[in-house]
Amino acid sequence: MADKYMELVNTGATKKLAKLLGLPRPPRLRRYTPDSPLLPGPVLVLGASARAQELSDILVSWGLDVRRHDAGEAKLGGILLLLEELDHPQSLSPIMLSAGRALRQLLPGARVVSISRPATAEDDPALAAVRQGIDGAIRSLGREMRGGSTTNGIVLEESTSAVSPSALAALRFFFSGRSAYIDGQFLTVRNDDGALPDDFGRPLAGKVAVVTGAARGIGAAIARTLARDGAQVVVVDMPQAGDSLAKVANTIGATTLQLDVTAPNAAQQIMDHAIGRHGSLDIVVHNAGITRDKLLANMDAGRWDSVIAVNIASQLRMNEAFLAAKLPNLRVVSLASTSGIAGNRGQTNYAASKGGVIGMVRSSAKLFAENGGSIAAVAPGFIETDMTAKIPVGTRTVARLVLPSLMQGGLPEDVAEAISFLGSDAAAGLNGQVLRVCGQSLVGA
Numbered sequence: 001m002a003d004k005y006m007e008l009v010n011t012g013a014t015k016k017l018a019k020l021l022g023l024p025r026p027p028r029l030r031r032y033t034p035d036s037p038l039l040p041g042p043v044l045v046l047g048a049s050a051r052a053q054e055l056s057d058i059l060v061s062w063g064l065d066v067r068r069h070d071a072g073e074a075k076l077g078g079i080l081l082l083l084e085e086l087d088h089p090q091s092l093s094p095i096m097l098s099a100g101r102a103l104r105q106l107l108p109g110a111r112v113v114s115i116s117r118p119a120t121a122e123d124d125p126a127l128a129a130v131r132q133g134i135d136g137a138i139r140s141l142g143r144e145m146r147g148g149s150t151t152n153g154i155v156l157e158e159s160t161s162a163v164s165p166s167a168l169a170a171l172r173f174f175f176s177g178r179s180a181y182i183d184g185q186f187l188t189v190r191n192d193d194g195a196l197p198d199d200f201g202r203p204l205a206g207k208v209a210v211v212t213g214a215a216r217g218i219g220a221a222i223a224r225t226l227a228r229d230g231a232q233v234v235v236v237d238m239p240q241a242g243d244s245l246a247k248v249a250n251t252i253g254a255t256t257l258q259l260d261v262t263a264p265n266a267a268q269q270i271m272d273h274a275i276g277r278h279g280s281l282d283i284v285v286h287n288a289g290i291t292r293d294k295l296l297a298n299m300d301a302g303r304w305d306s307v308i309a310v311n312i313a314s315q316l317r318m319n320e321a322f323l324a325a326k327l328p329n330l331r332v333v334s335l336a337s338t339s340g341i342a343g344n345r346g347q348t349n350y351a352a353s354k355g356g357v358i359g360m361v362r363s364s365a366k367l368f369a370e371n372g373g374s375i376a377a378v379a380p381g382f383i384e385t386d387m388t389a390k391i392p393v394g395t396r397t398v399a400r401l402v403l404p405s406l407m408q409g410g411l412p413e414d415v416a417e418a419i420s421f422l423g424s425d426a427a428a429g430l431n432g433q434v435l436r437v438c439g440q441s442l443v444g445a
Contacts, residue, residue, distance in 0.1 A: 006408065024401045026408040027148035030109025032177030032417060034201050034228075039077030039175050040107045042067050046095050047082025049115070051162040055082070058168065069098075076105045078175055081114040084156055088126045089133050096137060108147035113174045114138050115154045115162050118188065135186065142184030142440050143405045150174075150183040150406075150440075157190045165194035166429030172200065173421045181414035183405050183440035187430055194428035203424045205230030208278040210270050212261050213288030215241035217385045218335070220248045221412035222285055225420050227252035232278050236261070236270065237288070261288045261314040267321030281327055283423040286315045286334040289353075291387070293346045304349045311353030316360060319375075323367055330373040331423045334361055335415075336434060338381045342443045354379070358434050365432030374431035376422040381438025382409045404439030 009018035009025040018025055030040065042065035045056050052068075059066045059080075067074065079099055086092060099112070106112075119131035134153070142151040152174045154167055161167065166189045173179055174187075197203040209226045213219040214235035227233045233254040237245045242258055249256045257273045259266055274281040289311045292303035315334060322330055339347050340354025361377040368375045382388060382399040388409065391399070400409045418437050421427055 024407050026401065027108065027146070027406070029148045029180040029406065029408075030177045031180045031411075031413065036177055037077075038062055038172065039064060039111060040109050041065070041075050041077030042071065043078040043080055043175075044068075044071045044076055044102055045080045045082065046098050046102075047080075047085075049082035049085050049162065052082055054163055055080070058163065062172070071102060071105060074105065075107050076102060076110060077107055078111040078113070079103075079106075080171075081112065082162070083114050083116040083134055084162060086116075086130045086134075087124075089130045092130060092133060092137070099141075103144075106145075106147070106149050108149065109177070109180075110145075110147070110149040111175050111179075112138075112141065112145070112149070112151040113154065113171055114151075115156065115167070115171075118155050118157060138186070139184040139440075145183070145405070148180070148406065150179065152179065152182060152184065153186040155186050155188040157188055160189050160191055160429070164189060164192040164429060165196050165426055166192075169194065169196060169421070169424070169426035170430065178417040178421060180417075181406065181410035181437055181439050182418065182435070185436050185440070187433055187435060189429045190431060191429050193431070195425045197424065197426060199230075202230035203426060204283070204420065207231045207282040208234070208274050208280045209283035209285065209423065210234045210236060210257075210274055210281065211285045211287055212236045214248055215244040216248075217387070218380070218383065218412040218415050219287040220244075221416040222287055222419050223248055223254060224252055225413065225416035226283070226285075226423070227254065229420050229424075231283065234270070234274050234278070261318070262309050264317070266314065267318035270318070271322070271325060271327075281322075281330065284318075284322065284330065284332045285419055285423065286318070286332065286357075288314070289335060291347070291350050293350065295346050296348045299349065307349040307353050308356075311350070312356040312360065315357065319360070319364060323364075323371075326371050327373070328371055329425070330368065330371065331425075331428075332364075332368065332373070332375040333419045333423045334375070334377045336361075336377040336379040338379050338436060338438050338441060338443045341379060341436075344443075361434060362432050369431055372428075374428050376427070376430060376432065377434045378415055378418045378422065379434055379436045379438070380410065380415045381436065381441040381443060383415060383437075384409045384411055403441045403443060405441075406439035408439065410437060410439055 209231040215237040337354035
């Protein structure tokens with residue numbers, strides 16, 4: 001239905017009618033394909049960072065047409081705002097106003113990305129003010145963008161360099177169509193860890209990845225994306241989903257493992273299969289999850305306990321086993337949810353489990369780093385799946401058109417792109433991150 005509405009308001013006579021009536025017109029998002037350019041046009045670099053020239057040179061090496069300070073009348077595919085050296089709120093004015101003048105020159109699907117430093121309690125008040133102010137400005141700018149363009153930010157902790165592997169990887173991710181449904185979000189680079197791939201088109205080449213809950217929906221999309229990006233994939237799901245699981249595996253050359261993730265030995269079965277069949281275990285995606293929605297007043301123990309058991313307790317148990325096995329450079333990515341951030345009516349059990357995922361990820365980052373690994377989470381908002389198709393049409397329409405700044409639901413592939421990025425070696429410096437893939441939904445903004 002979302003596609004039909006988008007088609008009607010963006011084509012032919014109905015487009016004119018929609019404009020006349022002032023109907024919301026969801027833009028067509030610029031999504032990633034292997035042969036598409038990184039940006040749809042030149043990129044304007046604004047700011048006086050000491051790294052400005054070095055970053056500009058790197059952007060040129062990526063094949064981009066780079067303009068410094070002023071793009072003239074050129075149409076733009078992106079703007080890079082270098083804000084990490086600002087020290088007072090008044091110093092924001094020249095750069096932000098220059099960016100504002102360039103916004104009218106952005107092509108559809110353009111990207112604006114900032115690079116800044118975090119505000120801390122130890123900072124001078126003026127320094128903390130400008131740094132926290134950048135957060136508000138970038139999130140607000142995301143809501144002003146048009147034509148499927150987005151605005152996101154990269155925050156550099158401590159002495160992390162703007163040209164560190166994970167900072168560059170995050171910049172490339174935000175520029176690309178891989179981040180189509182991510183708007184108004186920040187990724188924090190904690191250190192200079194990570195390694196950029198030899199081939200940005202196959203960043204997971206040589207890796208062995210396991211995806212739980214891979215028989216359908218978001219899990220199947222994750223498996224397809226990881227395989228496209230070069231990984232040998234093991235798809236995992238319940239025995240009852242065996243036929244669907246085999247179909248996914250056959251399309252991408254994956255191997256299958258039928259198991260219940262709540263089984264006490266689930267992690268050992270995964271390690272035995274991945275290492276025994278493929279020689280290593282490099283990436284684990286905890287996607288398996290269930291919903292058993294009910295108002296808390298009507299909630300029974302079966303609904304509550306089953307959701308907690310599948311969505312978070314199983315992950316805690318498996319991660320404990322992975323850590324005990326000391327698998328080198330293991331990267332774990334878990335599925336959280338905006339419900340776990342902001343809550344959702346009738347989902348106290350689900351929100352508890354997904355909020356739990358976020359807590360687990362933040363707490364586990366140091367543990368995984370001890371063996372060179374990392375852990376992160378992706379928190380989807382409204383994603384078009386068989387499950388969301390069952391939501392009453394009124395609620396669904398609000399979720400699509402009103403809540404996100406991009407005025408539409410996301411696709412399973414949008415979630416998969418973020419997971420592939422966070423599971424790559426290039427994202428090692430982003431250990432412990434939670435990234436929302438929600439089109440800048442108002443929920444928990």
